[in-house]
Amino acid sequence: MDFSVSCDIVLELLEVAINLILYTREIYPPAVFQRRKKYSIPVQMCVHPGLRSYISECVGSLRPVLEKGEVERVVVVVLSPEGTPVEKFVFEITQHAARPHNIKQDPQLSRLEEALRAFCLKLSISDSLLQPLPSGCSFAVQIHVPEHVPPTLSANPQNQEFPWVEAEKEQVEVKEPHIVPLKTLRTEVCRMQLYVEESGNKMQTE
């Protein structure tokens, strides 16, 4: 099954989405972001070299797993200053193998682009649906994969410099989660669902 087409598209979307989340939730100050064009709309992308490279490496290291279609979920966790997750942006990804006739139906990928645009737009206005975050939050990227993947992932020489480490339990579970669905994306190449698990009590410090 050839997931290379969906892999590329999903990777790009993930990178843009992570940047948008960071901007919209104000995890980093707005000055760090600059307007860039993606899918024919302006999106805010991070300019700071350290942060930018971190995000791109995170996303890039997903490539070997995505190419096999083994990623179940990609989660962007927003951690409170204490390190507990207060919000989780969950991208549930179902990849479809690229079939020639599918692609031909949308040769310029205009419909796909439209769908991705809507996805980005919805993400950008997500703060109207969510409770405000406490200041000083940080973020982490987590992936959910089937059991057999982690050994191969760690063995991959490309990942030696930027390894995926098994997440600690404290960083995964959200206390009193509410699910806020944001957007469902259905295209020929992938089906992605974005929802937010947010903690009922974000401001509470422990």
Add this chain to the structure above:
Amino acid sequence: MDSMYLDNLDESVNDERKIVTYKWLSLTVGVHTNVAKQMLYQFVQKQRRKDCHDLTVTYIVSGVVAGQAGQPDTVKVAVVPEDALAAVKSEMKEVVSVHVYSVQRVRLNDLSLLYSSHYDTVKEHINDINKYSGIKCTSAGLRSSADLEKLKKGSAYQPPVEPPRPESKYKPQVKKEPLAQDNKPVQSVNKVGSKTSGGKNNQIASMFAQQAKKVVKKEKSEDKDESAKPKEETKSQAKNKRDISSFLSKGPSTKKQQPVKETKVESASSCPKKTNASPRKSPARDSVKEDIIEVEVEEKEVKMQVDSPVKKQQKQSKIKAKKTNQTNKRKKEAEDESKTKRKRIMQLSDSESSDDEEEDAEAAKWAALSPTPPASSPPATLDTARIESDSEEEIPPTPQEDKNGRARKRKLVNKTFTDEDGYLVTKKEYEYVDDSGEEDAADTTTTTTTSESPGVSQSSSTSATKTSPKKTPVSPQKKTKDSPKKKTGAKSSKKSHAQDTKKQSKIMSFFSKK
């Protein structure tokens, strides 16, 4: 009906959490933008009365801002969130208009979201975007597909127009008529990248356009060769080079208007020059003339067709000294556009080549041009060889004269020198290097150049020998010229040796008799 829009807006803004801009509203509901603005305003008022303060509103303000210290006043149009509205209004000397731009539930940090929010709707309605707008122009209309086609063709690369029939080619009167009909074909032709002068191009283009209708499609490569010839004659060498080489490099299948144009130029210009116009060519001229009168400007397909008859006639006609001269030049330029040294070679050959040489050169060139051009060095060297032979023939024994007559080839040599910081720098520069192995005075490192020059002469001899067998199979119609070609090839190789051995005059005299 009027109240319905309020409900719809309520649903869009509050439930769907949409960003509703007045433009989106006007396109979706199908009302004039001013009505849409009022609708939004009413909605905001209503929501606020209901104590629903989650809405954020953006306004668009336009007004005149006073210029600072001698600067003129500026007109400013700004989209501002509600909280900044008062501030922006106060800084304006005169507020021309304020109205609601968008309504949303979201706190907008980034106003570019407003663009994204209605992007798709605007794209969907792009053809009648002015339907509900306040700005109208009655004369503005959508271009028809025919207009679009014409515009596309104007900017697209067009194949060369076929040259006119040989018969009527050489009538001087033809020149004037095409000029009148220039404009249309020229426009479509312009973009081809030809640097040929506008007037002549117009002529050719119009003539070709006329011809195209009547001409049958023939080989294109020969046609290109032909068209290239006159081009060189009439236009600057640099321009010609580029044009010719570009179409030659693509081989016979390339369709360029340039060659066609050039052929026309050749026919037009060579008319008065040629002493014996072949009977075939004069009728072509006549037909061209007639065509110009009768036929209108054609599309590029027509022009392509024009190519073939010209090629054919070129192929069949006996070429005079001048013509071979042109061919020589054209071929040389065509084959090596990038090497500027060719320019010099051509100039020299132009002045020095004799009739015999020209014929040989022409035949050789025909052969060389038809297949995809071989490595530029063989033709280049062949030309140099020819030049050498020419110079040998015409300027017998004086060695110094030979050196001067022979083209000083521009060679790309490495020059090493120490720059200001003490670094040893090697640069590649063009330098004039004689085939005999002598160097220019400007050359700093003798070693590099000396090593190169024997190589140059050797390569020229070897390439000369190579090119002659290559050329023989290519031009079947010019069999008579094959033997002189071979001779020339052998001649050039021998010449280079001869130069080395200083027995030039003796050997050359042997070959020059023919």
